Every structure is written in C-alpha cells, then in structure tokens.
Amino acid sequence: MADNDTILLDHGSGGKVSHAMFSDLILPLFDSPELARQDDGAVLDVPKGRLAFSTDSYVVDPIFFPGGNIGDLAVNGTVNDISMCGAVPLYISVGLIIEEGLPVRDLKTILETMAGAAKKAGVRIVTGDTKVVPRGKADKIFINTSGVGVIPDGVDVSGDKAVAGDQIIVSGTIADHGITVLSEREGLKFDSDVKTDSAPLNHMVKAILDSGCRVHVLRDPTRGGLGTTLNEIAAQSGVGIRLYEEKLPVRGPVQGTCELLGFDPLYIANEGKLIAIVPESDADKVLATIRGDEFGKEAVIVGEVTDREPGRVILETLIGGTRVVDMLAGEQLPRIC
Amino acid sequence: MSLKYVEEFRDPELARELVKKIRETNTRELRLMEVCGTHTMAIFRHGVRSVLPPGITLLSGPGCPVCVTAQKDIDAYVAFARNKDVIVTTFGDLMKVPGSGSTLAREKAAGADVRIVYSIFDAMAVARENPDREVVFCAVGFETTIPTIAASVLTAAGEQLGNFSIYAANKLTPPALAALMEADGVDIDGFILPGHVSVITGTDAYRKTFETYDIPSVIAGFEPVDILKAVLLLVEQNETGIPELVNAYPRAVSDTGNLKAKAVMSQVFEICSATWRGIGDIPDSGMCLKEEFQAFDAAQKFDMDMPDVPEPKGCACGEILMGLKTPEACKLYKTACSPMSPVGPCMVSSEGACAAYYKYS
Numbered sequence: 001m002a003d004n005d006t007i008l009l010d011h012g013s014g015g016k017v018s019h020a021m022f023s024d025l026i027l028p029l030f031d032s033p034e035l036a037r038q039d040d041g042a043v044l045d046v047p048k049g050r051l052a053f054s055t056d057s058y059v060v061d062p063i064f065f066p067g068g069n070i071g072d073l074a075v076n077g078t079v080n081d082i083s084m085c086g087a088v089p090l091y092i093s094v095g096l097i098i099e100e101g102l103p104v105r106d107l108k109t110i111l112e113t114m115a116g117a118a119k120k121a122g123v124r125i126v127t128g129d130t131k132v133v134p135r136g137k138a139d140k141i142f143i144n145t146s147g148v149g150v151i152p153d154g155v156d157v158s159g160d161k162a163v164a165g166d167q168i169i170v171s172g173t174i175a176d177h178g179i180t181v182l183s184e185r186e187g188l189k190f191d192s193d194v195k196t197d198s199a200p201l202n203h204m205v206k207a208i209l210d211s212g213c214r215v216h217v218l219r220d221p222t223r224g225g226l227g228t229t230l231n232e233i234a235a236q237s238g239v240g241i242r243l244y245e246e247k248l249p250v251r252g253p254v255q256g257t258c259e260l261l262g263f264d265p266l267y268i269a270n271e272g273k274l275i276a277i278v279p280e281s282d283a284d285k286v287l288a289t290i291r292g293d294e295f296g297k298e299a300v301i302v303g304e305v306t307d308r309e310p311g312r313v314i315l316e317t318l319i320g321g322t323r324v325v326d327m328l329a330g331e332q333l334p335r336i337c
Numbered sequence: 338m339s340l341k342y343v344e345e346f347r348d349p350e351l352a353r354e355l356v357k358k359i360r361e362t363n364t365r366e367l368r369l370m371e372v373c374g375t376h377t378m379a380i381f382r383h384g385v386r387s388v389l390p391p392g393i394t395l396l397s398g399p400g401c402p403v404c405v406t407a408q409k410d411i412d413a414y415v416a417f418a419r420n421k422d423v424i425v426t427t428f429g430d431l432m433k434v435p436g437s438g439s440t441l442a443r444e445k446a447a448g449a450d451v452r453i454v455y456s457i458f459d460a461m462a463v464a465r466e467n468p469d470r471e472v473v474f475c476a477v478g479f480e481t482t483i484p485t486i487a488a489s490v491l492t493a494a495g496e497q498l499g500n501f502s503i504y505a506a507n508k509l510t511p512p513a514l515a516a517l518m519e520a521d522g523v524d525i526d527g528f529i530l531p532g533h534v535s536v537i538t539g540t541d542a543y544r545k546t547f548e549t550y551d552i553p554s555v556i557a558g559f560e561p562v563d564i565l566k567a568v569l570l571l572v573e574q575n576e577t578g579i580p581e582l583v584n585a586y587p588r589a590v591s592d593t594g595n596l597k598a599k600a601v602m603s604q605v606f607e608i609c610s611a612t613w614r615g616i617g618d619i620p621d622s623g624m625c626l627k628e629e630f631q632a633f634d635a636a637q638k639f640d641m642d643m644p645d646v647p648e649p650k651g652c653a654c655g656e657i658l659m660g661l662k663t664p665e666a667c668k669l670y671k672t673a674c675s676p677m678s679p680v681g682p683c684m685v686s687s688e689g690a691c692a693a694y695y696k697y698s
Contacts, residue, residue, distance in 0.1 A: 186455060246349070262687055264382070319352035319561045321384020323697045 001025055003105040007098050012132030021130070025108060029115045034091075034126035042126035044091055047150050052087035054078055055146035063110070063140050065184040067195025070143055071113035073271055076200050078145040079121045080220045083202040084274065086157040086209060087149030089121065094128040095144035100135045110141065121200035123147065149202075155209055161216040162237035164307035167283035169276040171204065171290050172197065172298040173249040174226050178268035179257050194253050197295075199272030204293040208276060211289045217277035220270070224328045226302075227266035229275060230313045231327040241313040243303035243325065266315075267328045277305060346560030347383075355565035356388045363572045366392045368524055370517075370660050372510065373531030374401030374688025375559055381697035383561040389568065396660035397690035399513050399613060400531055402478040403430045404658060404682040404689045407612040409643040410477075410506040411436035416641060417473045417504070418444035418451050423639075424467060426460035427475040429453045434685045437646040441475075457489045457503075464493075464501035473635045476503040480537040483507050483624055484598035487605035490626070490633050502635035505624060508611050510534050511542050512622035518550045520616075523659055527553035527571035529564070532586045539594025540584045547582040558586040605630055614682060615648060615655020654681035657690050664694040671695065 001024055010017040027036060034042040058074040075092065082089040094114065098107065118125050176197040183194065201220060208215060217237070221229035226248075234241045250258075250265045258265050272295055278286045283301060290296035313325040345351070371377055377397045380386060386395060399405050415436050418425045425441065432442040432453065445451040450470075454460050457474055464472035476486050486503060493501050510531060517523055530543060535556045547554050553574035557567035567585050574580050584590050602624070611623025626634045635641065648655065652674070653667035664670050664683065674680040676692055683691040 188455075262378075315384070317382075317384035317561075318347050318349050319356070319383055319385070319388060319565070320349060321387040323381060323384040323387070326696055 001104050003108065005104040007100060007102040007104060007107060007132055009100050009132050009134065012098065012130055018130065026111060026128070026130075029111045030118070030125045031115065032124050032126055034124065035128065042091065044126060046090070046148075049150040049152055052082050052085035052149045052151055053146070054081035054085070055144065056081060057142060057144040059139070059142050060181060061139060062181070062184055063106070065181050065196060067180060068198045069110055069113050070141060071110035072117040073196070073198050074143040074145045075114050075117035075121065075123075076198050076271060077222070078147040079123055079200045079202050080272075080274070082147050082149035083205040084157075084218045084220050085149070085151060086155040086205070086218065087151045088206060089123050089147055089149035089202050091126045092118065092123050092145050092147035094125050096128070096130045097138050097142040098130065098132045099138040099140050100132055102140055107141070117200065121202055152209070157215050157218045159217055159219060159233045159236040162233055162239050162277045162305045163216065164239060164305055165280050166216055166277045166305040167280050167301050168230070168241065168243070168303040168305065169278065169283065169287055169290060169299055170226065170249065170302050171201070171274045171276070171296040172272075173251050173254070174221070174270055174273065175250060175254050175258065175265035175268035177271040178225070179254045182261075183257060188257070194251065194257070197270055197272035199295040201272065201274050201295065204274065204290060204296050207289050207293060208286055211285060213282035213286045213289070214279050215276060215286065216279070217275070219275045221273060221275055222271060223269050225265070225267040225269055226275070227264070227313065227325045228328045230325070233275075233277065234313055235311050237305075238310045240306040240309040240311070241303060242306050243313060243315045245315055245317045247300055247302045249298055249300055249302075266325055346558065346562040348562060351562050352565055355562065355569055359393070359565065359569050359572055360390050362569065362576055363390055363393060364576065366394075367526045367572065367575055368394045368396055368660065369527045369529060369568065369571050370396040370398045370525045371529040372398035372400040372514065373534065374404065374686065375533065376529055376531065376557065376564065377401070377690055377693050378688055379559045379561070380564060381693045383564070385561060385564055393568065393572070396525065396663075397657065397693070398528075398660060399517065399616060399658040400479070400510065400534075401683070401686050401688040401690070402482070402508070403434055403686035404654060405508060405613045405616070406431070406434065406477050406506050406682065407614050408436055408646050408648065409612065410504070411440075412438070412643045412646065413504055413636070413641050414441055414475045415439045415444055416643065417635065417639070418449035420639070423450070423471045423473055424463055425449065425451045425473050425475065426454045426463055427451065428455075428477070430686045431475055431477065433679060434682050435649070435679065457486055461489055461493060461498065461501055464498055468500060470500060472501050474501070474503045476505045476507055478507055479510050479531075479534050481533045483606065484537060484595070484601050487601045490605045490630055491601070493633055494630060499632070502633045502638050503626075504635040504641070505606075505626060506611070507606075507624045508613065509608070509622050509624065510538070511546055512619050513613065513616075514543070514546045515549065516616065516619045516622070517659055518546070518552065520659055522661055525552065525660055526575055527555070529567045529571070530554055530556040532556060532558045532563070532589060535584075535586065535590040535594070537595050537598050540582065540590060540592045542594065543582055547580070551580050553580040555583045556586045556590055558589065612645070615658050649680050652681035654683040654691070657683055664691040667691070
C-alpha cells in the first residue's frame with residue numbers, strides 16, 4: 001500500500017484488499033506470532049494468578065496531537081487500566097473502525113505508534129479486527145483495545161480499600177492531556193510546549209508492588225480528571241478525602257489555558273498519571289519508587305484520606321479556605337480520548 | 338503564555354493578613370453583592386466564603402450573561418436552529434439553557450446545525466465558508482463582549498458578508514445596578530463591581546449609580562487577594578459610614594475605560610430597553626443595532642419576534658440574581674434542578690450562582 005493512497009471500503013471487505021492490508025501493513029508492524037497465525041482468535045499461555053480484563057474505545061478528535069496520537073492512547077489506556085487492577089498486562093486486542101478516505105499514511109503512523117507503545121509497555125497485540133465504514137459514518141478512525149493481565153499472588157488493590165490516614169500520591173502533573181487535545185482541536189495556539197502525558201504505567205505499578213510497600217488503591221485519573229476519580233474512591237471506600245491546592249502539580253501553561261477557558265484542572269483528563277493511596281508509613285518509600293520511574297519524576301503527595309465527611313472530597317485552597325470538589329456534573333470536554 | 342503575574346494575588350500570606358484585618362474591622366452583619374459571575378466562581382473556587390467572618394454574606398448578582406438572557410431570546414435561538422437554512426453559532430454556555438420548550442443542545446441532537454464558537458470571529462469564518470447558508474450568531478454578554486461584536490459587525494459590513502447576522506441580547510451593567518437598588522426588598526450593603534466589564538466602561542460609568550444611592554462600591558480583580566481586598570474596603574466603608582466608589586483593580590481599570598472599545602460600541606449599537614431573565618425589562622440596559630446595520634440584525638432579517646413567556650414554575654433564578662434568595666432557598670435546587678438537568682439559567686452557566694453552589698458546596 002502506498003502512503004499516498006487512501007482507505008477504501010474494499011479494505012474492510014474481508015476479501016483480497018483486506019488481506020493485503022493485513023499482511024503488508026498490520027502484521028509486519030505488530031510483529032506478533034499469535035496474530036501471524038491468522039486464526040479467528042488468539043490462543044494464549046497465561047501464568048498462574050487471577051486474570052484482570054479491561055476494554056476501552058478511543059474516539060479522540062483530533063487523532064493527532066502534540067506528544068502522541070489515537071494509537072498510543074489506545075494501547076496505553078488499556079495497559080494502564082489493567083495495571084490499576086494490580087495486574088501485569090500481557091496481551092491486548094485491537095479493533096479498528098476506519099472511515100473511508102483516511103490517508104494510508106495516517107493509518108500507518110497510527111499503527112506504528114501502537115506497535116511502539118505495545119513494545120514499550122511489554123505487551124503483545126494478539127488479535128484484532130478492521131472495519132471500514134462509509135464516509136461520514138465514523139470520524140477518521142475509532143479504536144477499541146481490550147486486554148488481559150495477571151495479578152500476582154498477594155496483590156489486592158481496589159478503589160474500596162482507602163482508609164483514614166492514608167496518603168494520596170499523584171505521579172505527576174495533572175490536566176496535560178485534556179488541555180493538549182482541547183488546544184489542538186480548537187486551534188488555540190499558545191506559546192507553550194503542552195503535550196499529552198499518554199504513557200504506559202505498568203512498569204511503575206510493578207515497581208510499586210515489588211517494593212514491598214502496602215498499597216490500598218491504584219487508579220488512573222483519565223476522563224473526569226483527578227477530582228472525579230477521587231470522588232469515586234471516596235464513595236467506594238466510604239471515606240473523606242482532603243486535598244491541598246498548593247501541592248497540586250499543574251504546569252504553568254496548562255494552568256493558564258484553564259484560567260482562560262474557565263476550566264478546573266482537577267476535572268481535566270490525564271492519560272499517563274496514576275493515583276496511589278498508601279498507608280502513611282509507606283508513603284515516602286512509594287513516592288520515591290514512583291519518582292524512580294521515567295513517567296513519575298514529578299510525583300507528589302497531594303492529600304490524605306480522613307474519616308471526616310465520608311464520600312466527600314474537600315480542597316484546602318491556597319488562601320486557607322476550603323471548598324468541595326464534587327463529581328464532574330453536566331459539563332465535559334467532548335472526545336478527549 | 339505565563340500566569341506569573343497572578344501569583345502575588347494568590348499569595349497565602351497576603352490573603353491571611355487581609356482576612357485578619359477584615360475580622361478585626363468588621364463589627365456588623367453585612368450583605369455584599371458580587372455583581373459578576375466570574376467573581377462568583379472565583380469566590381467559590383478559592384474558598385473565600387469559608388475564611389470570612391460569619392456575619393458577612395456574599396450575594397451573587399445579575400452579572401452572569403447567560404443567566405440574565407431572557408427566555409424569549411433563548412426561544413428565538415431555538416427557532417433559528419429549527420430553520421434548515423440557518424447555521425446557529427453560539428458560545429458553549431448557551432447550549433443547555435432551557436427556553437420555554439427546548440434547548441440548542443436538544444435541537445443539535447435532533448439534527449440542527451448548531452456550532453459552538455469561542456469568538457464571534459469564528460462565527461464569521463463559518464459564514465464565509467458557507468456562502469449559500471445563513472449564519473446567525475447568538476450575541477449575549479456585557480460590556481466585555483459587546484465591543485468585539487460591534488467590531489465584527491463593522492468587518493461584516495466592510496466585507497458585505499450578506500449571510501451573516503446577529504441576534505443581540507447584550508446587556509449593560511450600570512443600569513442593572515440602578516434597577517436593583519430601586520427594587521422592593523433588596524438589601525445590599527455594598528457592591529463588588531466587575532473587573533472585566535470595568536476595563537471597558539471605566540470607573541466613571543458607576544459614578545451616577547454611586548452618587549444616587551450612596552452605596553459602598555469597589556471594583557475588584559478576580560484573584561483571591563483582589564477579592565479579599567475589596568471585601569476589606571467595603572467593610573471599612575460600612576464601619577466608617579462613608580461610602581466610596583473605589584477602583585481596587587487599577588492594574589486593569591482606568592477612570593474612563595477603553596475609549597476605543599466604547600467608540601466602536603456606539604458606532605454600531607444604540608442603547609435600548611432589554612429584558613433580563615427573572616428581573617424583567619430594564620430601561621436603557623440593552624444594545625440594539627443602529628439603523629444602518631440592520632442588515633445584520635437576525636431579528637429583522639428573519640422577522641423574529643418571540644412572545645414573552647413566564648419563567649419556569651418554582652425557579653427562583655430572578656430572586657437569586659437580585660440577592661433576595663440564595664440558591665439553597667430555592668425549592669428546586671438539587672431536587673428538580675441540577676447541572677445535569679437544569680431548570681433555570683442560574684444552574685446552566687458555569688458562572689451561574691446555582692451552578693457554583695452546586696459544584697462547590
């Protein structure tokens with residue numbers, strides 16, 4: 001397939017053109033023995049332990065943005081969802097829904113990025129599907145990824161395990177992804193280097209779990225941002241959460257864009273950050289472990305779990321006041337992931 | 338883009354000092370109104386209420402442009418959206434505001450061509466790109482947005498952009514303050530006057546209201562230190578009994594305002610009466626296109642004259658905008674009315690008092 005070609009309905013027909021696309025474009029990039037077998041499904045070896053299984057669909061607009069594209073977003077997103085179960089992600093599937101007319105060059109770039117992201121995360125793409133829909137029936141390309149991973153014995157993390165006294169660690173600056181995509185989509189040209197934070201977090205999670213520290217909750221605050229995810233945890237665990245505004249890590253240009261557009265960075269999506277909720281006695285060690293990972297250098301403790309006001313997240317503001325950080329309600333940026 | 342210039346206005350030390358002074362100075366119950374919706378949000382966001390002494394009540398005024406847009410004007414926007422020949426362009430905040438029967442968001446879901454823009458210039462670009470369709474811009478907002486709208490009408494006239502028009506529901510701030518002071522039952526001990534609006538109008542625009550009603554008035558910026566400083570000034574004026582009109586936002590606001598912006602406004606618009614949601618008609622508080630620009634008046638072009646409609650039953654938006662009620666005193670608040678399913682505009686706009694209460698308390 002030449003780079004200057006475009007995707008036609010034929011590419012999704014299941015016939016010769018489809019097969020050629022699979023053999024010439026997809027297979028060489030994904031480099032996976034399971035995929036090469038071309039059976040209806042993948043047959044996999046699974047290590048001992050409980051299985052974690054997750055799925056997510058990606059419809060971001062635009063499909064290319066500073067620091068990444070829909071491809072690495074789709075791989076990292078599922079890798080991270082599996083990792084947040086305390087699992088080691090192993091295999092993922094890829095479903096492509098392509099709008100007729102997508103330049104082959106764009107598809108190739110996206111697939112290359114997916115292959116690179118899978119390699120970096122150490123997962124294999126083992127099965128997949130491609131459909132092409134008429135122009136206007138999808139928006140350039142939608143991607144679904146599903147994945148499985150195995151939870152090692154002794155690991156038990158969940159959103160309902162936070163207890164009073166736990167410290168809340170965030171692995172780096174918040175709101176980078178949402179603001180990047182929004183700025184790109186709306187053509188808001190800021191003199192800044194804001195880019196997506198899309199990244200695989202499985203190596204960071206493994207390091208945390210291997211450190212011997214106790215970990216109660218791991219979550220990645222994607223859609224809805226840190227504020228929404230912490231609300232979910234507060235409700236699941238039946239605890240209160242206290243955040244300190246002065247500790248929240250937000251890059252200057254991201255903060256500036258939020259100010260200009262009236263957004264609160266607490267509600268803006270992240271694609272390469274995790275929240276770790278850990279007992280106070282283990283907090284420093286977990287923080288150091290996260291900072292030792294290439295995607296966790298700016299990790300900080302942003303708050304603590306309390307037994308006051310169960311189910312609520314309270315922010316202590318810079319001026320010493322307090323306010324409620326509620327679940328995002330009735331407003332959201334469209335299609336950021 | 339850097340935000341470094343705001344840091345000193347978020348300085349915790351400075352803020353604490355101001356809070357201490359407010360507590361030391363204040364001896365009485367005070368009801369202070371922040372006129373502007375951006376102030377309302379800033380006050381909640383920074384937790385300003387929680388650091389003030391309990392005797393000081395901050396009331397949210399009629400300064401959220403979406404909140405004061407009359408229901409009949411929303412009905413007009415919906416009617417434009419239902420016209421297949423029209424592309425409606427609007428700021429995002431208006432999408433979910435309920436008219437008497439529908440919203441722009443619902444019309445969009447049903448197939449209408451409604452596009453969210455960040456600036457009226459984007460709306461003009463849509464008009465240029467679609468020469469065979471009509472493009473209507475829903476013009477709402479105060480003195481902060483009116484000059485840009487006026488400038489774009491001038492540009493459209495220069496380009497002879499015949500498929501572009503605006504439906505103007507713009508409003509002026511000082512007449513609303515006067516109307517508020519005249520209204521029955523209104524009990525306000527001081528105004529925190531809007532910063533952005535004042536950049537355009539200048540301090541002088543409030544002088545007449547101030548002199549007529551002798552009410553403590555302070556123009557404030559939007560950072561916590563700005564707001565606390567304004568509260569302190571209002572407390573001091575109430576304690577001494579000497580009301581003043583103070584510009585506490587001199588880094589942005591002058592006595593005369595932005596003369597160029599004001600000139601463009603008066604070149605394109607003339608002052609007329611306007612209907613404020615929940616408040617009613619306020620004389621001289623609106624802006625209508627002058628005779629020579631009526632080709633760009635969507636109301637004229639489409640012969641759009643929507644009837645007045647009653648406010649939704651039980652919605653206390655009007656009383657809230659006048660400081661007569663707090664959102665919590667509205668019986669629909671958090672029951673029938675929430676940001677997911679707003680009944681009145683105070684719950685829709687990100688700057689609305691009800692939305693702010695809902696989100697932050």
